[in-house]
Amino acid sequence: MSDLSYGYTLQEGRFALMPGAGLTYSSRALNDYYYGIRAKEVARSGLAPYRPDAALAPYLHLGLVYSLSRSWLLIGDFRLTVLPRTVEDSPMVDHDFTSSFLAGVSYAF
Secondary structure (H helix, E strand, C coil): CEEEEEEEEEEECEEEEEEEEEEEEEEEEHHHHHEEHHHHHHHHCCCCCCCCCCCEEEEEEEEEEEECCCCCEEEEEEEEEEECCCHHHCCCCCEEEEEEEEEEEEECC
């Protein structure tokens, strides 16, 4: 898997907003591991066999950072990824996108 992205930071006082976009490449082996269905798995799952190819998946993300103090930060990130056709066509997938959210707290020594 490889990832190429671009982002920009907009700072206003203690608050930072970081919009960005990117492209993730996933190999055929990786896509097959997560989305493929081998012949021996068909009997257990009831799904048709499937072998995906390598793919590129574009995404948008929005990061947020709020500084509580010099040492403490609140962090959040939202990411929306458009699934490539070879992944979307897998019998295990029922959407054409994925979304994720990360939230955290950071302390710097």
